[in-house]
Amino acid sequence: MPVPARLPSWAWVSGLTVGAVAAVTALAVQADQGPRPTAAAAEPSPSASADAHPAPKETAPAPVPDGSGTGRRVVYSVGQDRVWLVDASDAARRSFTVWPGTVDPDPGKYSVGTRRQDPTTGSDGVQVEQIMYFAQEDGVWVAFSNAVDGSSPPPASAGAKTGGIRLPKADGDALWAFGTSGTTVTVVE
Template sequence: MPARLPSWAWVSGLTVGAIAAVSVLAVQADQGPHPTAVATRPSPSASADAKPSPKETAPAPVPDGSGTGRRIVYSLDQKRVWLVDASDAARRTFTVWPGTVSPDPGTYTVGSRTEGATTGSDGVQIEQIVYFAQEDGVSVAFSNAVDGSSPPPPASGTKTGGIRLRKADGAAVWAFATSGTKVMVVG
């Protein structure tokens, strides 16, 4: 009579197979064409002859002096992020909520990433954390709240390095910012 495999072995084998399949699909998706998405807000007027303002139709340009090639650009002054592809075209741009500790302007790289939910320094459940700098003993990272909320005002004197994103923007940064991705911080 042939030996029967225990159920844990079947589950382990299926889990490893599923992880391998997802990894292959993720690599294939990253190498394929990438759509350009720009967040725009609809005009409050629904009249047929209303024309959108240039602010609604034209995305904010990538700041001068923010480097070249595939990178994330983070503007401290504009509180905005751009995901820039290898041809120097902005694939996505959006505003963010910075923490109380900001990195100095300069070039950084994505060091580590944490996908699962954890509690941020503001007590909010966050996910898709992309670490790229250390400033004043505080880790600086992009993340989004699990529930999609904006961050609460920090308590007086609290040092927070989280740059909070909207949920869809957090997913876009997570997909774009693989380990070693360049992050350019500008004033």
């Protein structure tokens, strides 16, 4: 009686690896075709300052404002103190409230210009990071940023001109990943 030939161990390992890769690929394709989560705003961290005002708690995602354009963009509402990250299909992927500076940009279309990821000291004395400049108003640069420690900004001194639009840390991370240089920023009332 002939003895069956044994497969070398490398053949077993290769076969199992190919099978595992095929299974993971099939699961990834299936997951990609599933439902998408809706945008949810993160609750900001407690303030480092007793006088700072926390952003309001979210109850439902806010709709993207009418007249904010089309296509992939960041939308900032001066009146609502809110930002939307809108994808190319005009769907809001994330929306969150922000703490504005004392200088608001005029309504219109801008582009993300200079980006600075490394921490630096903001005009309010707080360590900020992920700074994304997009406008200049009254000689003051307007930019999105988040505090390194995730805190809300302290109240501005009387007469101070600050253009920093502060975001909660998780939202700052999301905006940094979404708003590459050249990304459109639409400012609305």
